[in-house]
Amino acid sequence: MKHPHRFPSICLFLLLLLSCWSGVHPHDYQVWLTEMSTAFILILPLAASYKHFRFSNTAYFFIWLWCSVQIIGAHYTFELVPFDAVTNFFGFERNHYDRMAHFIVGLMGLAIAELLWRCNIVNGQKTAAIFSIIFILAIAGFWELVEWIYAEIDGGDAGQAFLGSQGDEWDAHKDMLMDTLGAILAASIFYCQNRKA
DSSP states (O other): OOOGGGHHHHHHHHHHHHHHHHTSSOSOHHHHHHHHHHHHHHHHHHHHTTTTOOOOHHHHHHHHHHHHHHHHHHHHOGGGSOOHHHHHHHTOSSOOHHHHHHHHHHHTHHHHHHHHHHTTSSSSHHHHHHHHHHHHHHHHHHHHHHHHHHHHHHOSHHHHHHHOOTTOTTHHHHHHHHHHHHHHHHHHHHHHHHTTO
């Protein structure tokens, strides 16, 4: 890439465009506000700290990918995102868009590993990679609790849409598995990229 420093700015611009689209007649405004807030809780600190700490473009790509998936899910709700091509191809009985989103959450472990290593919070790439997986596992568990509490408090359609279990009693466990698999892949990428550094 000729100007790698421009990549995060391009990602941010695309996310802002996608956010504008997402806010036009979303399926449920309450769900939209909740899902969008989670994306911007990540975007705003990254934008504010960009001059002081820059992640690799690979990490920024994974962050952009998750934010994009989140913003699209906010527009439709995760269970209603048009994902029929994948569902029909694999013969799934439910929409697995949220499972893909959880895998991408795990990929953001690459940014966590970079932060831990480059800020000297841990010693060595292996330790950073391992702790990034543990951190993603903690986030995954915490998020499943947030979804459950939100659904209980709301008690209506918005709460069920945010929970997104689609009647699967093992939904939380499968989501956490996808988070973990994504984190393992991210940790492997991080280690391969930095083992000679």
